[in-house]
Amino acid sequence: MYGWCGKILRVDLTHGRITPEALDPGTARDWIGGRGFGIHFLRKEVPPGCDPFGPQNKVVMATGPLTGTAAPTGARYVVTTRSPLTGAITCSNSGGYFPAELKKSGWDALIVEGVSPEPVYLWIDGERAELRPAAHLWGKTTHETDDLLRAETHAEARTAVIGPAGERRVRFAAIMNDRDRAAGRAGVGAVLGAKNLKGIAVRGEGEVALADPAAFKAANAKYRGRFKEKTRDNPPPLRLHGTAITVVGTQSHGVFPTRNFREGQFEGWEAIYGETLSRRFLVRPKACFSCPIACGRVTRVPEGPFQGEGEGPEYETVYALGSNCGVDDLAALTRANYLCNELGLDTISMGGAIACAMELFERGLLPEAEAGMPLRWGDGAALVELTRRTGLREGFGDRLAEGSLRLAARYGAPELAMVAKGLDFAGYDPRGEQGMGLAYATSPIGGSHMRGDPAYFELLGVPVAADPHSWEDKPPLIAKWQDVFCVIDAAGLCVFFSVRYLVEPDLWIRPVGITELLNGATGAGYSPEEVERIGERIFNAERLYLLASGFSAKDDTLPPRILREPMPSGPAKGMVCRLEEMLGPYYRVRGWSPEGVPTRETLASLGLL
Amino acid sequence: MEVWIQAFANLKAYAPGGAGETLLSVPEGTTLQELLERLGIPPTVEVVALVNGKRAAAQTPLASGDRLTLFPPMEGG
Numbered sequence: 102m103y104g105w106c107g108k109i110l111r112v113d114l115t116h117g118r119i120t121p122e123a124l125d126p127g128t129a130r131d132w133i134g135g136r137g138f139g140i141h142f143l144r145k146e147v148p149p150g151c152d153p154f155g156p157q158n159k160v161v162m163a164t165g166p167l168t169g170t171a172a173p174t175g176a177r178y179v180v181t182t183r184s185p186l187t188g189a190i191t192c193s194n195s196g197g198y199f200p201a202e203l204k205k206s207g208w209d210a211l212i213v214e215g216v217s218p219e220p221v222y223l224w225i226d227g228e229r230a231e232l233r234p235a236a237h238l239w240g241k242t243t244h245e246t247d248d249l250l251r252a253e254t255h256a257e258a259r260t261a262v263i264g265p266a267g268e269r270r271v272r273f274a275a276i277m278n279d280r281d282r283a284a285g286r287a288g289v290g291a292v293l294g295a296k297n298l299k300g301i302a303v304r305g306e307g308e309v310a311l312a313d314p315a316a317f318k319a320a321n322a323k324y325r326g327r328f329k330e331k332t333r334d335n336p337p338p339l340r341l342h343g344t345a346i347t348v349v350g351t352q353s354h355g356v357f358p359t360r361n362f363r364e365g366q367f368e369g370w371e372a373i374y375g376e377t378l379s380r381r382f383l384v385r386p387k388a389c390f391s392c393p394i395a396c397g398r399v400t401r402v403p404e405g406p407f408q409g410e411g412e413g414p415e416y417e418t419v420y421a422l423g424s425n426c427g428v429d430d431l432a433a434l435t436r437a438n439y440l441c442n443e444l445g446l447d448t449i450s451m452g453g454a455i456a457c458a459m460e461l462f463e464r465g466l467l468p469e470a471e472a473g474m475p476l477r478w479g480d481g482a483a484l485v486e487l488t489r490r491t492g493l494r495e496g497f498g499d500r501l502a503e504g505s506l507r508l509a510a511r512y513g514a515p516e517l518a519m520v521a522k523g524l525d526f527a528g529y530d531p532r533g534e535q536g537m538g539l540a541y542a543t544s545p546i547g548g549s550h551m552r553g554d555p556a557y558f559e560l561l562g563v564p565v566a567a568d569p570h571s572w573e574d575k576p577p578l579i580a581k582w583q584d585v586f587c588v589i590d591a592a593g594l595c596v597f598f599s600v601r602y603l604v605e606p607d608l609w610i611r612p613v614g615i616t617e618l619l620n621g622a623t624g625a626g627y628s629p630e631e632v633e634r635i636g637e638r639i640f641n642a643e644r645l646y647l648l649a650s651g652f653s654a655k656d657d658t659l660p661p662r663i664l665r666e667p668m669p670s671g672p673a674k675g676m677v678c679r680l681e682e683m684l685g686p687y688y689r690v691r692g693w694s695p696e697g698v699p700t701r702e703t704l705a706s707l708g709l710l
Numbered sequence: 711m712e713v714w715i716q717a718f719a720n721l722k723a724y725a726p727g728g729a730g731e732t733l734l735s736v737p738e739g740t741t742l743q744e745l746l747e748r749l750g751i752p753p754t755v756e757v758v759a760l761v762n763g764k765r766a767a768a769q770t771p772l773a774s775g776d777r778l779t780l781f782p783p784m785e786g787g
Contacts, residue, residue, distance in 0.1 A: 333754075341720065416787030561787075563783045566758065597786045672760075672762065
């Protein structure tokens with residue numbers, strides 16, 4: 102096969118068996134890879150009702166045909182499993198260098214199953230793979246583990262590991278690859294912890310074979326050329342200041358979540374946004390494999406109580422650990438970010454849980470004696486200490502480790518968890534960004550922005566601008582964007598480049614450039630329409646798995662704060678999210694029943710019957 | 711009349727005050743488009759322009775006291 106390696110590595114932890122399997126060409130063509138492979142194998146092999154921490158759950162770690170190629174941002178892989186945070190599916194996506202290395206080692210995907218009786222790690226050296234004891238790594242941070250794994254295997258190996266948070270089954274623990282890149286959302290790291298798998302080290306020196314090298318090269322040159330041309334007069338803001346520059350877009354539109362989504366503008370925004378980060382802590386920008394943007398931030402807090410070095414913060418972290426907790430101390434939130442990376446925690450859900458705890462405390466629902474300290478809005482030292490305690494499940498951190506929804510429910514106020522399907526929102530308040538409300542409510546993994554991100558057109562002017570306050574026009578747009586994001590996640594690409602340069606530059610983002618690159622790599626001869634249908638197939642398959650897991654239309658909802666409490670101030674003042682008005686038309690556009698179930702006709706047209 | 715301007719990232723180079731929000735005097739009836747030209751932003755440089763937190767069309771006449779936010783299109787967060 103071309104583009105695909107044609108091989109999957111099955112890792113049975115219960116019996117310590119590693120089995121290479123051929124990738125079925127039909128499966129490859131129908132699901133592309135990455136997120137598509139994830140849901141394909143999950144539906145086939147993992148019972149929807151099973152315990153996410155139990156031996157029946159599996160973890161699919163899948164690259165796409167463009168991962169590891171010269172395609173711009175061909176750096177990504179997707180981790181799909183049942184989520185211990187939400188009880189539903191999660192598919193979490195990461196870049197860096199590990200995914201490309203995995204692909205170059207000759208494997209399209211890993212399927213990790215069972216539970217190892219003892220801690221182990223997986224060492225993949227090209228064609229050869231083995232499980233090795235990891236008792237000596239248990240308890241180590243992600244950075245320490247990365248150092249030790251590379252010392253034991255190969256100095257240039259790439260790693261994906263869990264930290265103490267994953268070992269302790271913190272429900273939003275991440276899998277950290279290349280030290281500071283995260284497959285962060287909804288507890289994929291906790292699932293590896295439950296399986297006693299500390300991590301994976303991989304070394305791959307092969308090259309991805311291309312079906313039509315000339316066509317691939319031409320497509321690559323064309324789209325990289327488009328980037329070069331555009332950026333001649335428009336230096337990428339993400340390279341200049343990292344994703345934290347996005348604060349400008351959310352703050353100015355009044356949708357920058359502040360103090361657990363009570364407000365949409367943060368008075369301390371200038372202290373924590375990207376330009377301030379550049380001025381105070383930036384050491385250098387950092388790019389993932391084959392990426393021309395370089396949005397990553399290598400940073401250092403040079404002095405003071407929060408001194409340290411590492412990577413970040415990203416926009417989502419600046420929101421979650423910053424404005425959403427009322428924290429305007431950039432050093433404190435950067436330090437909390439470093440801790441999340443080292444302990445292996447999702448910064449978004451960490452911030453969501455702390456913000457929720459702060460609101461519970463401020464309302465008198467959470468006694469100080471239980472919290473172990475006063476939890477005042479804006480307390481940077483508390484933020485850092487709570488992050489540490491959560492990663493280690495120490496004291497009150499043990500409660501935070503259960504996630505914001507379980508925390509809020511425990512103190513009698515589940516409505517204070519700012520979640521959809523149990524997953525904490527990203528940094529966009531849907532009251533002033535209507536499409537985002539629909540995206541959160543219908544995302545197959547819960548409150549994620551990365552399953553069809555309308556912030557691009559609602560706030561950031563990419564590829565073109567649309568009105569963030571309108572709702573009537575959003576249902577078909579959100580469906581379209583969700584499908585194209587499935588394609589991006591299946592191909593092995595990064596959204597940041599793809600939505601601007603690999604799609605038709607209008608609101609309907611037809612994946613023309615992605616199709617050209619996929620065809621050059623795989624020789625599959627896809628039409629853009631076929632690729633779009635695959636995106637729709639992936640999204641519907643995830644929906645079916647969600648429904649089979651016990652979710653229904655009643656779960657396509659948002660907290661009462663978003664639906665009924667008008668935004669108190671700013672450009673979105675007086676607005677609530679008009680989700681009810683959007684859901685019916687959205688189900689119709691999707692070919693789903695009024696109960697949110699894909700109809701037989703829809704499933705038949707997508708080959709899902 | 712006077713309007714407030716704040717620009718970000720590469721657009722800072724065209725803002726009268728550079729960093730921070732700056733008050734700028736412009737003739738009555740100046741449109742958004744005219745203001746961008748007055749700031750010397752070349753047509754090849756892309757701008758997302760908000761007036762009082764809302765996207766505004768190029769031909770929108772500005773009013774005294776309006777707050778303009780200018781930033782480049784961003785690839786995500």
